[in-house]
Amino acid sequence: MLVHMQMVGLDWHLERLRNRKYYSWVRYGDGELEALLGDSGNTTGHGKYRLTPKTKKAMNDALARYYSEKDLFFGCQESRMRLMNQQSKEFLKRYKLLKIDWKFANAFHAASKKGKLFPLIEELRKHKIIVIGPKFLRKLSGKIFDYIDFIQIPERTGWLNDSTFNEVLLRKKKFGNGILYSFSVGIGANILIPNLHRHMQENFLIDFGSLWDPFCGHNSRIYMMEKHWLKHEFKRNLNAH
16 A cells, blocks of 8 residues: 555635635645655754754654544645655554545645735635744735734744744634634644644644745745746736736
């Protein structure tokens, strides 16, 4: 039996958002799955954030503990899925990877690259949103979508602040349910969201990663630096032709 992945696009997310089908979404990119599978040795770095052995264990434990939770979905890179299927069955069973309903991870970025992100932005403007991310994402308000609160994380160390989990729970106590939490916290999303999910099942917990970076002046991915994208697709994402 091979690990499988369901190809879902932006419409899959939009359907759930529009119909208030609350869910949590965690994205496993190259770095996260390399750490999980152990094929990169003793990983000490992940982008601009540090991945310590303690962090790696917390991330792996969150997946192993909560992989079967209802309405908690894990997104995976297609290339990483091929890697998982090359590993031994014993390894896959140990991490319960065979039983996870993996979904295609890049729906948001794929839409952004093609200039087709505006339906998501338009939908988000109808929601009460709390953003968890670095300071520069405060620029989202009044520009991309407004938010009712902001939980700031250190830009250099990312989520590595034990108070973030409690800060989210405090917002739930303050604002109640029906909130969309936008996470841009690096590898922290893979730990925070699974652990928060069972406490917040009437909310959206979504790992948007670096999706909002270019709209706040941070072109953190290669496609965000391309002149054609900046001139055309970037504007179409904002419905500004």
